[in-house]
Every structure is written in C-alpha cells, then in structure tokens.
Amino acid sequence: MSEGTLYDKVWERHKVTELPNGQDQLFIGLHLVHEVTSPQAFGMLRERDLEVAYPDRTFATTDHIAPTEADKRERPLADDQAEEMLSALERNTDESGITFFGFESGKQGITHVVAPELGLSQPGMTVACGDSHTATHGAFGSIGVGIGTSQIRDVFATGCIAADKQKVRRIEVEGELGEGVYAKDVIMKIIQDLGVDGGVGHVYEYGGPAIEALDMEGRLAVCNMSIEGGARAGYINPDETTYEYLEGREYVPEGEAFEERKAYWESMASDDDAEYDDVVTVDADGIDPLVTWGINPGQVIEISDTVPHPDDFAARTDREAAEQALDHMEIDPGQSMLGYDVDVAFLGTCTNGRVSDFEKAAAVLEGHTVDDGVRALAVPGSESVRTECEERGLDEVFINAGFQWRRAGCSMCLAMNDDSLEGDEVCASSSNRNFIGRQGSKDGRTVLMNPAMVAAAAVEGQVADAREYLDDGPTGGAGGVEEVAD
C-alpha cells in the first residue's frame, strides 16, 4: 500500500468518514460543471428537494455544445437541443448561486482549460467534474476525477463523493525530449508502453526528468490523457514551475496569503521516501513524435516506425483489436503513417487547446498554406486563450495559412456542436480519443498527434513530420519543405 504520496495526503485531508458500504466519503474542493452531464443531476436534486451544498466551490461553463463560429453564438442558438441545454445550465446555476462563465463573460471555454488558467485548480485539492478528462487538473498536484451524473448529484447535495482509494503507480519518465517533441508525445508513449487499461485501479504519479522539464501547459496535456491509459486520476507533484504559474491568477490569493497557501501546497507533495504500490520507468529519451494508427489511443507508434502486424501482438484480443483497427483505418501492416491522406486538421481541445499549443502549430504554419483538400479548424480551448493568441497575432498566422479561427469549445473532439467529420474523412487531430464515431461520423477516422504535427498534416494534406518545418529540425529547416510538400 502506498504511503506518503501526494495522493495519500490529499485523500487523508479530504476524507470525511468511512461509509457503511466500505467506501470513503471524500470532500470535493472544486466541482466543475458543464451543460451536458449536469441537467439530469439538477433534476435529481429537485426531485429530492435538496439544494447545492457548496455553491462557492462550484464553477460552471459551457463547452461541449458550444458553437465555435462567432455568428452562431447568438441566442437563442439555432440548435434547439443545444439551446435547451445551455438555458438549463444558466437557470440552474443562477438558482443555485453557482458562478457561470457564459459566452459574454470572456472566460467561457473547456472546463479543463478554464479552471487552470483562472487559478481555480490548485495543489493539494480534490477536483471533480462530470467529464473523464478531469484528471487534467492533476498537473497542479491535485486529484481530479471524472464522475457520472449520479455522483454529480452527490457532490451538489453533499459536497462529497463516495470513493474507493486506488493504488498509486509512480511513472518515472526518463530522458530528454528532442526539438519538436512535446508533452502529448510523452503521454502517448506512456500509453503505448502501459496500454489503454494499464491504469485501471491505479492513480498515476508522473515524475522524472522528462516530466519535471515540462511547463504547466505540457503537464496539463500529460495528466489530461491519464484516463486514456485507464487511470481515473494522474498527477504531477507541485514544484516551482507550478507555483510560478499560479501566482497572480484570479482565484489565487496574493501577498502573505499566497505564501501561506504555498506552504500548504509544498506540504502536500509526495515525500522523498514515499512508498508506491509500484514504480515503472518509461524511456522518453530521443523519442520521435507519436501518431495513432488505430481506433484506441494505445494503438500508437513513433512516426519513424511502421504500422504493426496483428501477429505482432501476443494476446488474441489485441490481435483482434488490431485487425478491426486496420480495417477501419483502411491501412496495412508495415506501412508508414507518413503520407497517410488527411481531409481535416483539428487543433484544440482540453488536451492541446492552450496558447503554447497554438504557438507550436503557428511555428510550423509560418510561411505555408493549408493543402487545398484540407478543412482546417483552430479552436482555442477558452476565450482567454483566444484573446491571448489574438493579442500575439497568432490568429493571423492561422487565418493566413487557411485555417478557420474559431471561438472556444470542445468542438470536433466529440462533435456535439456543428463541427463534425463527414463520411470516412480522416482527421489529423490534437484531441485525445480516436474511438470509432468519436468525431461525429461512424466511418470517420482519427489520427491523434501533437499540435505541430496537426499543422504539418494540414499543410501537406497527409501525415507529415513537423520537425521538418522547424529551423533546427533534422533536415535543417523549412528549406527542405517544398520537396516534402510535393
């Protein structure tokens, strides 16, 4: 059993009592709410004549159904169902005294982008949201868990969830990332090594030199995809990078109060002699960017590798999954993903929808244009991200290259708004899931990759190595690009 880890400490500080069913009642310090999974929970509260117990610890925004074209955000929304969901959230949060970041607030966006940038997500905190990517907030050294609607009802009514303590797996990520290799590649490498269900029953503690070197936005991308590895929560111990990021943000105390808060944060980090249920090492030294070739995030290769043969997998079930993936993706074993035709390029999401993600993509796009056959969307993760990108002139880079520059939302990650794949289109996507049907078309095909790789795929109309576009990339910069493009 683990001892002295951040997870153990956070659990102990938030444990209210043990319940008769053997689970622990755990207080939730930050409850994030969006329009899709909350209306039913508000309905359940009303049925029982209960109120929201901790409205001040609850924050809401709209993301899943948010239209991302500016002129489609006029109310009422053209999509009746989306309007009903948004109206319900506005009404429910207003009646309950919950802060709601709507379109007009300038702070609307994806919950997992908004809460970190406002300083709501902090070390040593428990975070819950009716969304499986709540692990994102673990980047600060908090414990973030995705919950279902009945559990949202629990948090509304009691401020708590009933939970079983998990095992803690330390993932020591060794090595140094090369130019053009990013946090997204690190987490895909981890999932490649440990599998899509490797984390079931575990919380992942990410550490080691390759993790510590990441900035906060990179750490958010790593923790975000914990659930893709089967781990409900994943976290990184807070350090100076964390504290520097937090200082000065809207919901972070200032001056002396900041120092006091920081002392709490520091006290919650895993002890040097902490005990883990197990420790695994992942070697990220010199890895190439990764791309998925299949229909789950574990079906992933470094761009220099080739698509595996089903016979390469030991387990019969993995072989069957590989066969199904090859069939859906219309790809052959032994083939490189380089040159795989792309119809859509999608930049954004709670994984890669932050300012630095757009910077990385813009660095590739500078001086290039999107291939004629490609529909390219850049969707900021929040309105704050959009504003900051625009202040830096990044929007011009995208627009000049032929990208559509949109408003904030989940968009084509799961296509609950108008942004959707059609037919069997292939999407180069900076999102987190390549499940069949995920992007809105049952025949649609998703290739997950880092934001720079999405930009390169947009330019070439096929999967490409974005490092070719960087000044100090392996081929010496953009001079060699035209050959690649043609």
Next chain:
Amino acid sequence: MSGDDQHITAVSGTGVPIPGDDVDTDQILPAKFMKEVTFDNMADYLFYDARRDDDGEFNDHPLNRFEGASIAVVNSNFGCGSSREHAPQAMMRWGVDGIVGESYAEIFRDNCKSLGIPAVTADHETVTALQEWIEANPDAEIDIDVEAATVTYGDTTIDVDIDDAMREALVDGIWDTTSLMYSNRSKVEETVADLPYAEGDD
C-alpha cells in the same frame, strides 16, 4: 429526505453477449445523442451506430438479436472512455439489469453502482463460454446472485467476483450514496474547516 433504494440480492433474465475488448462509451452511447436534458430516451440510442447498417436498418448486432435480454455479457475494459452516465443509463433503460464481464473501466463501474446495476467479473474463458452458451440458448435464464457472487446458467454455476463496496451497497440497499452522505453534514464541515484553501467558505 428519502432515497429510492432497494435491496438487490439477485437479478435474472435472458442474456445478450456484447463481445469485444475496450468497448468504449462512444460506441455504447454516441455523443450526438447526449443533447437531451433527461435520460428518458437513452434506450433508443444504445449502440446506435453499431446496431445499424449503412441504410439505417437494424443489422445483426446482438442487441437486435437478443431483444428482451436482462443480462449483458461483455469482455475486458468495457465502458472505457468518457464518464457519461448516459451509457449505463441507456443499457438499463433498454432492459439490462446486470452485467457479467472480464473487466470494466472504473467510471463505468461506478456509474453502474450508482444505478444499482450489479457488474460482476470472471476470467476470459468463463465469460466467452457464457457468451457462446447464450448464442445457443437465447431464451434461457441467467441468474446473477449478488450475495453469493455466483452466476447460474443451465446446469452450470460459476463463481464470479464482485467489488466489495458494490456488493454491500446492493445487498444492503445502500447504493444511494446521496442519502448515505447527506447525514454526515457536520463531519463534512469539520473536514472543510481543516482545509487551508476552503476555510471561511459558507
């Protein structure tokens, strides 16, 4: 305040095999059908795309062939992906009262517990044998005994695993966690008072 808890010691009915590892929530309940503010219609959307051919007609998906079934039999890491309770809600509203599988994604299993759906596990051979038996015996009963942690079909009774908290919650009729936790409000206040980031709230 009263919950709607009930003791669930056993569930039974005919079976439906839903084969495949890593069956994700986007297959079980595609996101495009989540734009409703209630769960009322979710049964209509269960495995919506997988159950239909290109013309929109029902294909030979197990859910089409085993209509009226109450016990779903699935493989490993079932329900992976999103936290949407819409997925088990859709299964429940379609008629599923209990699930036998190799393993479940955690949030999916938690959601089953919230809904009072026993989700038990057995090894690969046991589960595939049961799936094959259902194919051969579509009209025969399967019993999940939650209390005894067994599954009985035909002349066969197998031992299964069930998460302790789930078993206690179902058998003792205390799976409504809101009711359970609501009575501990003063203890919650004590916990909050000891959290540097939350003190002074409320």
